[in-house]
Amino acid sequence: MEAALVAVAHGSRDPRSAAAVAALMDEVRRRRPDLDVRLSFLDLSAPRLPDVLAAVDGVHDRAVVVPLLLGHAFHARVDVPGAVAEAARRHPGLAIGTAEVLGGDPRLEDAALDRLAAVAGRLDDPDLGVVVAAIGSSHAPANDAVHRIAQRWAARFGWAAARAAFATATTPTVPDAIRSVRAAGARRVAVAPWILAPGLLPDRMARDALATDPTAVVAGPLADHPSVAAVVADRWAAAAVPAERGRLVG
Known part of the structure; x- marks a missing residue:
């Protein structure tokens, strides 16, 4: 068995x-x-x-x-x-x-990009700024992995900028990351949750994003x-x- x-x-x-x-x-x-x-x-x-x-x-x-x-x-x-x-x-x-x-499996990044494309449209857009939003950890290597995802995606798609952001334990916050990609030249902003399921913290991150930039779009979690x-x-x-x-x- x-x-x-x-x-x-x-x-x-x-x-x-x-x-x-x-x-x-x-x-x-x-x-x-x-x-x-x-x-x-x-x-x-x-x-x-x-x-x-x-x-x-x-x-x-x-x-x-x-x-x-x-x-x-x-x-x-x-x-x-x-x-x-x-x-x-x-x-x-x-x-x-x-x-x-x-x-660590690249298929998870593909899933997150699918979610992102569903709300942001074409991803090969040099005017796009993306915030990869995770829960955050006191364990620095776990946060570093999210920063690397943002860097890989920016290089792959030629975005104006991409930044990692976190809800707890570390910085930058989602509002800080949105302001950063705007300052780097992004004309439109999308938030890509690096999160498996919906919940209270993802909701708070989405609210913070829209309060900072009402024109931003927020993708769904990876889920199923x-x-x-x-x-x-x-x-x-x-x-x-x-x-x-x-x-x-x-």
């Missing part, structure tokens, strides 16, 4: 967030109907990861936890490994592997884009390779 795919999202008080990742899991199931695909959360939403892994135990002898995270920040480095280690202690008959986070579902399935596959004595790589 194949290892179960146990996706874990951060969780949110906003029910739209859980609905969006549930739709993403439906897309994964459509792509991989042979897999037992289950959704869990670290906090604020249910079911929680320990409860889902407990439910998997006895049905499967192997599971792969796939973090629905775009960066390798605190949740990926601390929360998920801690929860998996505790589940492995409680369920010694269940071999649990952990996949890599979703971020087919490319994201493909990355989830591939992360599972890469971690589900059996190692010695039936354990999992990951």
